[in-house]
Amino acid sequence: MFQTLELYTGKEIALETLAGQLVAFGYRRQERIGDKGEFSVRGSTVDIFPADFSFPVRVDFDDESVQAIHAFDPVTGQMLEPHRMVIFLPVKEKLRRLEKPRASLISQEIPVDPFVDIETGDFVVHVLHGIARYRGIKSDHFALEFADKNILYVPVRDLRLIQRYVAFGKLRPKLSRLGTRGWQRLKERTRKGVLSFASELLNIQVKRKALQGYAFQKDTDWQKKLEEEFPYEETEDQARAIAEVKRDMESPMPMDRLLCGDVGYGKTEVALRAAFKAVMGGKQVALLVPTTLLAEQHFETFTGRMKNFPVTIHMLSRFQSRSAQNRTVEAARAGSCDIVIGTHRLLSEDVRFKDLGLVIIDEEQRFGVRHKEHLKKLRLLVDVLTLTATPIPRTLYLSLVDARDMSTIQTPPKNRKPVETRVIESSDPMIREAVLRELDRRGQVFFIHNRVKGIEGVAKKISEWVPAARVGVGHGQMPAKQLEQVMKKFIHGEIDVLVSTTIVESGIDIPNANTLFVNRADLFGLSELYQLRGRVGRFSRNAYAYFLIPKGGVLTEESKKRLSAIERYTFLGSGFHVAMEDLEIRGAGNILGAEQHGFISSVGFDLYCRILREAVESTRAARG
Numbered sequence: 001m002f003q004t005l006e007l008y009t010g011k012e013i014a015l016e017t018l019a020g021q022l023v024a025f026g027y028r029r030q031e032r033i034g035d036k037g038e039f040s041v042r043g044s045t046v047d048i049f050p051a052d053f054s055f056p057v058r059v060d061f062d063d064e065s066v067q068a069i070h071a072f073d074p075v076t077g078q079m080l081e082p083h084r085m086v087i088f089l090p091v092k093e094k095l096r097r098l099e100k101p102r103a104s105l106i107s108q109e110i111p112v113d114p115f116v117d118i119e120t121g122d123f124v125v126h127v128l129h130g131i132a133r134y135r136g137i138k139s140d141h142f143a144l145e146f147a148d149k150n151i152l153y154v155p156v157r158d159l160r161l162i163q164r165y166v167a168f169g170k171l172r173p174k175l176s177r178l179g180t181r182g183w184q185r186l187k188e189r190t191r192k193g194v195l196s197f198a199s200e201l202l203n204i205q206v207k208r209k210a211l212q213g214y215a216f217q218k219d220t221d222w223q224k225k226l227e228e229e230f231p232y233e234e235t236e237d238q239a240r241a242i243a244e245v246k247r248d249m250e251s252p253m254p255m256d257r258l259l260c261g262d263v264g265y266g267k268t269e270v271a272l273r274a275a276f277k278a279v280m281g282g283k284q285v286a287l288l289v290p291t292t293l294l295a296e297q298h299f300e301t302f303t304g305r306m307k308n309f310p311v312t313i314h315m316l317s318r319f320q321s322r323s324a325q326n327r328t329v330e331a332a333r334a335g336s337c338d339i340v341i342g343t344h345r346l347l348s349e350d351v352r353f354k355d356l357g358l359v360i361i362d363e364e365q366r367f368g369v370r371h372k373e374h375l376k377k378l379r380l381l382v383d384v385l386t387l388t389a390t391p392i393p394r395t396l397y398l399s400l401v402d403a404r405d406m407s408t409i410q411t412p413p414k415n416r417k418p419v420e421t422r423v424i425e426s427s428d429p430m431i432r433e434a435v436l437r438e439l440d441r442r443g444q445v446f447f448i449h450n451r452v453k454g455i456e457g458v459a460k461k462i463s464e465w466v467p468a469a470r471v472g473v474g475h476g477q478m479p480a481k482q483l484e485q486v487m488k489k490f491i492h493g494e495i496d497v498l499v500s501t502t503i504v505e506s507g508i509d510i511p512n513a514n515t516l517f518v519n520r521a522d523l524f525g526l527s528e529l530y531q532l533r534g535r536v537g538r539f540s541r542n543a544y545a546y547f548l549i550p551k552g553g554v555l556t557e558e559s560k561k562r563l564s565a566i567e568r569y570t571f572l573g574s575g576f577h578v579a580m581e582d583l584e585i586r587g588a589g590n591i592l593g594a595e596q597h598g599f600i601s602s603v604g605f606d607l608y609c610r611i612l613r614e615a616v617e618s619t620r621a622a623r624g
Helices: 014-025 091-099 156-161 182-210 221-226 236-250 267-280 292-303 323-336 369-379 396-402 428-442 455-465 481-489 528-533 556-567 577-580 586-592 594-603 604-623
Strands: 005-008 038-042 045-048 055-063 067-073 079-083 083-087 123-127 132-138 140-143 149-154 162-163 256-261 286-287 313-316 339-342 356-362 383-388 408-411 421-425 444-448 471-474 497-500 514-520 543-548
Touching: 005 014, 005 156, 014 038, 045 408, 083 156, 132 149, 132 182, 140 156, 149 156, 156 162, 162 604, 182 594, 182 604, 221 267, 236 256, 236 383, 236 408, 256 267, 256 577, 267 286, 267 339, 267 356, 267 383, 267 408, 292 313, 292 339, 292 481, 313 323, 323 339, 421 556, 428 444, 428 455, 428 514, 428 528, 428 543, 455 471, 455 497, 471 481, 514 528, 528 543, 528 556, 543 556, 594 604
Parallel strands: 256 383, 256 408, 286 339, 286 356, 313 339, 356 383, 421 543, 444 497, 444 514, 471 497, 514 543
Antiparallel strands: 005 083, 038 045, 045 055, 055 067, 067 079, 123 132, 123 162, 132 140, 140 149
């Protein structure tokens, strides 16, 4: 048992009392915080940087009562995520736990991630007693309602034993019965299933280590020159991911690394450098993407970045004529093409490479079962780098880090700003005004209308509202050549407003487009809304996202919750919070596989991660 310091809105504590407790916990008092383990007091505000938080927190006081708690960016001072409560451990204790975990984007410790806000009525998991409903704070105790309306009052000091219940799908969990062995039996069943999964993960790792792949050479002078030409400054996470990928490639064991990063956080540059390194080693590269638009985007990016080097790049997709596709297929087979960027067409039987050394897969979960089987075989033969924009929760990342090769990019690019997000009733004058404002600063606009029927009418209306705007239409039922021309015009700034379906959801990067409208936003899933918002705000200027709902329309409760969440989670790197809110966690499903979903539903996501981490550690220890 160790001490904790809890701060929550409404708690009464004097500023100097808090400062004294923080010093006793090993925190250093500074005029302005800069590093973890520091705090500062300025007027009625206390800034604290916990050792295991990604961002520091700002606590605002009203007299001697906590009024508000926010995470904030220590560089810009910008307010990020609000918290109802945060928990601090002694600094030395925190660092010791992070360096040496116990093995006893079941341990009774505080969750690895910062405390996830719990609202009255939410399902929660008590590590020792099971699943309950949170009924609020009563006399400095957390009231948990179990089956048969039995209430357990948990003192604040034991908050580490409670997590918010998160699982897959919309099934409501059964409340546990206090005083029975049901919960213990459920945990034991989960532990056995997870042990089997952990063993399977480690078996795959052992098999891969036994394989002999191709060990790429160290970076060449040309590699260094290419990287010096990168127009932006690498973030710390990006640089680390690049180093990890290169280390894998230089090893004789075939690489199988998953790279996770929020939308627009720089995964493409990591992939590009890996591809160039493979070509410098005399090998060919296949870059597999889920959509023709993304293939076009990556082709332009790779071609532009490598134009000063003798690298031959082809594209393979349905945008091209049959003769163009045949030329690319023949070039890959003959070895006269270094990099082929394409859709699932790359996995066709007629596509063969003379000397394939690296496969890069963008958003593998978007491909079908047959394609994934093909990719599994490739993993035993060549280096594979998989990219996903679905952020992986840090809890899961730490659970799997010793059993799966993963890199995460959680740091936003320099000067990136959050997208100003509004859920608003559709209004012609408002749309006109927002389009004009974007055009006045020489920017471009996305207008998402996810029905082919009526999309031309929407484009016509926008042309009438803003006669000066050059309006284009794009959707998946258009002839391939026509769609290609529209997208190229938008990418090159020849179209001001693109009215399209969700074909632009994945990956497309137009830094000059910084206003987004999503028509009938109430009909979209939360993950879709988040991905669509990621199309703007990829530059240093302010970006705006308007999620339009029918005027006077009645929304379902689910729609209200989704729209509330997308409006609330606007801070940079909020992708995981969106995934948690949506109860989808697609990235976790992609990594874990469907067979583990039942265990997650049984005990909740956080406790599952703890059990999995211990299973990996104990299985490895048993094998010596």
